[in-house]
Amino acid sequence: LAKTTQPISMDSYEGQEVNITCSHNNIATNDYITWYQQFPSQGPRFIIQGYKTKVTNEVASLFIPADRKSSTLSLPRVSLSDTAVYYCLVGSSGGSYIPTFGRGTSLIVHP
């Protein structure tokens, strides 16, 4: 089970691009990288998932280098409503794998 390490907190301002990096040095060949966003007292919301290179959707981009030992979630032009905790999750299907969440990164967006 790949352990993930993220910064505990980050600060940004409205309109800026925010990049949150997650380290997962012992990622396995079959593991995917998934990011979630969580607001207080709500369930985590799926943002994006990738395996290698770059993935982009309507809300974020995910950059994964060739060695896959880290990944970076990029949020373009953040707004106050992006203030939340962001979790990086690494794992794959099959066996007895349990989605295990780390402490996450608390992002605060300032006006």
Place this chain on the structure above:
Amino acid sequence: EAGVTQSPTHLIKTRGQQATLRCSPISGHTSVYWYQQALGLGLQFLLWYDEGEERNRGNFPPRFSGRQFPNYSSELNVNALELEDSALYLCASSLDPWVPYFGPGTRLLVL
């Protein structure tokens, strides 16, 4: 497509009582995960059900139990409630373990 639903949204109990929390997964999802999230903390894995069977459980005492019904909905039971059981209880469902989709949670308060 309806997401994961949980009931009740809030639950207030006193010490020693029993609490029952319910979860309906996304249609077609056979796996259900339960997590506990104490205030300000990360998600702690509780239980995993798949195809009606308990597949794994986290480091919680036996008074935390549950089941999965033939329609894949699930129930979490917490017996002999203690003050420290106060938390947000999150249910997630998935087809693949590495992309769980979460419900809104049940806020349990033990007085």
